Amino acid sequence: MINAQIALLRAGKPLEAFDTFFDANGVMYANDVVFATGAAQARQKQVPFFSSAVSIEGAITDLVISESLGQCAFRNKTTFVTKDSRAHQIDGLCWQLWQQGKVIEERYYDGDAMRARISAGVLANAEISSVIR
Secondary structure (H helix, E strand, C coil): CHHHHHHHHHCCCHHHHHHHHEEEEEEEEECCEEEEECHHHHHHHHHHHHHCEEEEECCEEEEEEECCCCEEEEEECCEEEECCCCEEECCEEEEEEEECCEEEEEEEECHHHHHHHHHHCCCCCCCCHHHHC
C-alpha cells in the first residue's frame, strides 16, 4: 500500500493518493500542530492548494518503510505550477502511520522542524517514531 501511494505522489496525483489511502478518521499535523482531523477536513484544506496547479511534478525521495510497524517517512520535493505560471517548490518531511492499508496519522515538517528530525535520523530508519513524537 505504501509503495502504491508513493507511485501516485511521484506521478503528480496527490489528491488521488489522499483519497485512496487516507483514513476517514486520520489526523494530520503540520510541525506538530493539528492541521486537520478526519479526511473530510484534511481534503477541504488541501483542495485549494492543489486545484490552483496546472501541473504537478511529484518528487518523493529518501523513502524509508517499516512494514512491521506500519510506518514510513519520506522527503517531499514536489514542484507545482499555478495558473499564473508561477512555480512553487515543496520541501518537507512526511512521516506516516498506517493501519489496515490506510494512513491514520500523518506528520508533515518543514523548515527547522524538518531539519531537526532529519538530523536525528528519521530518514535513516522509519522505526524511529521517537524522533517524530
